[in-house]
Amino acid sequence: MINKLLIIIGIIGMLLILLPILVNFQSPTNLSALAEEYVRGSVNDLKSPNVVTSVVVTYRGLDTLGEVTVLFLATLGVGFLLENKKNKSTQRTVSENIRTTSSFLVSLIMVLGIYIFTHGHLSPGGGFQGGVVIASGFLLLILSDLDFKISHAILRFVESISGLVYVLIGLIGLVLTIGFLNPAILPLGKYGDLFSAGAIPLIYSLIGLKVGSELTNIIATMGSDRSSESVVKEER
């Protein structure tokens, strides 16, 4: 009884917090001064058509570095808490459809992921989306091929190397141009080209590799030793 009362009080309190936002809401008609500065700077200073990418990679690059660190810590926690028993031989069978389809779909999914994070400054998408697409490609591989085991050493290597190079690019920017993660350390190039916008495609590709390997690690850790032991027990 008292529980229900407290729940109702909590919901009403949240409603009272949210109500002023709703009552005072009026559709803005102009961008704020900061957003205008970002839109202009993305065209003139960075030569990157996708403004969201320039905000994520350059103007708020330090936030993104912190965000990638949080992702790394969460992956560490998942791997630390789930101790992995050794995989015994799995008795699960995979249907013919999944095996045939995945053998040619996986390569296409990987190419799509790489396309998304290398074209992050030109079209919607970028490192985070590309990394997730690559992780889902690995998921399909895990589901379809029973003998497929991802080497955690390779995943850790890719993840730590891309994180290290990411920080190094930031430090090079600090030395050369007095700006941490400033993409102007590479030539800016022509507006709208693939190799343009300085170091933005490089940084976003590194973020893509890092996010992809971390999410693959989470999925592989959580999905490992799935239903294998119960099958073994039933056989005895």
Added chain:
Amino acid sequence: MIETLILGFILLLIGLYAMLSQKNIIKIILGFSIADTGVHIIIVSLGYLKGRRAPILDSAVDIANSVKEVVDPIPSALVLTAIVIGLATTALMLVFAAELHKRKASFSIDDYKELKW
């Protein structure tokens, strides 16, 4: 846009209610996930400007006048990172739930009373 703002508020409240009222651990984490989606919709709809296009300045946009043609890019950039972090924290929460489940083999939160005061 006011409709999406209201939708985000409703989803946030439903998620909060699920977190407070449900006994099943997985349902509580699902409630967190719903509330997360609601907050993201609220933030994105605060940055929307009526009749404008996405902040990608390709040849379809008049670049000299781009400030008057695109929506606010900052909320999009913030929500982009928030979604990825949301997945990682959800996975961490689920692993904690699995560890709890290993102790007593029960999904109900009422069975874990060691820390109750």
Added chain:
Amino acid sequence: MNSLIIIGLGVIMIAAAIFTIYQKSIVSAIISAGVISLLASVIYLILGSPDVAMTEASIGSALTTVVFLYALNRMRKEKKDDK
């Protein structure tokens, strides 16, 4: 026109959220929470942020559902081992 689409999507999303709370089967609840994320990505597209829409469609509806199902599978397996 856009507001009509958003109201339709919103009704489905709220219905899916309530279904998630009151559904007895946990697997159905997880799938319907994935539906909420999938429809949210359409709303982001209408709101003019395709980057967020791509992220939500791939993470919210695909990977989150998979992570939930994997965790549920782990828990059920332990339950079976105890018996």
